[in-house]
Amino acid sequence: MKTLLIWCLPALAWAQAPAANPPGPWSGGLGVGNGLEAHATRQTGGHLLLLGRARYAWWGPKSGPGSKLFDQLNTRSRQTELAVLAGRSLPVGRCRAYAAAGLAYLLGRQLGDYRYTTRSSGLLWGDATYYYAYRRYQALGLPLEIGFQGPLGRNQQRLGLALQANFNPERSAYCVLLTLNLSSWGNRIK
Amino acid sequence: MRPFTRHRAWAAVFIPWLLLAAGCTITASDVEPALPDGQIEGSSTLASYANGRPVVANNSSSLISILVAAFGDSRAVAGRLRGTQLDMRAVDDQSAVYAGGKYHALHLLINAFQGPSTYPMDGQLTYYQEITPHASGQYVPQGPTFYPVPAAPAEVIITSWDAATRHVRGTFVLTVATAPGAPAVVLTAGRFDLVLD
Numbered sequence: 467m468k469t470l471l472i473w474c475l476p477a478l479a480w481a482q483a484p485a486a487n488p489p490g491p492w493s494g495g496l497g498v499g500n501g502l503e504a505h506a507t508r509q510t511g512g513h514l515l516l517l518g519r520a521r522y523a524w525w526g527p528k529s530g531p532g533s534k535l536f537d538q539l540n541t542r543s544r545q546t547e548l549a550v551l552a553g554r555s556l557p558v559g560r561c562r563a564y565a566a567a568g569l570a571y572l573l574g575r576q577l578g579d580y581r582y583t584t585r586s587s588g589l590l591w592g593d594a595t596y597y598y599a600y601r602r603y604q605a606l607g608l609p610l611e612i613g614f615q616g617p618l619g620r621n622q623q624r625l626g627l628a629l630q631a632n633f634n635p636e637r638s639a640y641c642v643l644l645t646l647n648l649s650s651w652g653n654r655i656k
Numbered sequence: 657m658r659p660f661t662r663h664r665a666w667a668a669v670f671i672p673w674l675l676l677a678a679g680c681t682i683t684a685s686d687v688e689p690a691l692p693d694g695q696i697e698g699s700s701t702l703a704s705y706a707n708g709r710p711v712v713a714n715n716s717s718s719l720i721s722i723l724v725a726a727f728g729d730s731r732a733v734a735g736r737l738r739g740t741q742l743d744m745r746a747v748d749d750q751s752a753v754y755a756g757g758k759y760h761a762l763h764l765l766i767n768a769f770q771g772p773s774t775y776p777m778d779g780q781l782t783y784y785q786e787i788t789p790h791a792s793g794q795y796v797p798q799g800p801t802f803y804p805v806p807a808a809p810a811e812v813i814i815t816s817w818d819a820a821t822r823h824v825r826g827t828f829v830l831t832v833a834t835a836p837g838a839p840a841v842v843l844t845a846g847r848f849d850l851v852l853d
Contacts, residue, residue, distance in 0.1 A: 575687075578686070581688070581689055581709065581710050582689070582710055582748060583712075583749050584692065584696045584712060584714055585696075585699075585714060585715075585716035586696070586697040586699075587698070587716045587717045587718060590718055590719055597689035597712075599686065599687065599689065599709075600686075600687050601685070601686050602684065602685050603681060603682075603683065603684040603685075604684075605680060605681045605682055605684075606680040606682065634679075634680075634681075635679050635680070635681050636681060
């Protein structure tokens, strides 16, 4: 426990220390959850312009072979999203909440029905590879995002939570992501 | 009354356009997995498209399968040559008991086998059977058996034969039905790569 505290205290101090300078309008960061995301934003006054986000999400079949959590990475539906969004943010104490909507380009594949299994030889049992029919698509979608970001840290970073959705005719996707947003670019350049 | 701001004008144009775009598919295609070409990791393999859907049977060996084989031949793909009669059998996805899925047994039989050539299938002893997987103790009626449709092509092309190693490769096409006029199952792009007993 003591070791854990020694490791965590500097990180907590880094996260909670007040900013030495006000942040610039530009920021960017990463999100991790049931998808991986990178984003860049521009904040001006009460308006938040989410310039872009790129997100990769994947999920397995609900039933059939390969449906276990870590079973067979090739039996995964997947979706890559490139989106531009515009919205507004609202200060909540030292934190901020925001909401945005926009337009997204989607590239993905959606698993269909299970087709066949191939097996390799092994000592006790061999590896199995499961093959599914799938649908490959490109589409335009309506991306939505609501999020909450914590107080600004010493290095002008904010930790947050983002709820993302993308409505489209092929496969609507929903993601919950922990985000790290760094907004020191503008000031560091000065 | 509040003035109609530039932002509201922007939203009035932008939001309906977003809603329209959200219903747009640019390209989409349904893809079936490709059939394996040749053996799968060195084990005997037979594959084809059955009415356009891929069906694959292949062997794998392990200590468990060797023990099970002591009580009967449990191989998914096997073949034997008796005189000049070549008999091959394949059962696809023997463990595919998911979601009520079916699996299939295919027997291909050709006479007067003499190495690489094109052979008609034996119309009486060639058949295709649909099998419904079932849990232990559960009764499932036997699936229908399909036989070659007389007017349709039913041939095997042996492309490679090594008498020393008994390794045979080839392709086949076959159309089967349960009865004349009944819906047919068309097996296309059939291919096999196995070592005969």
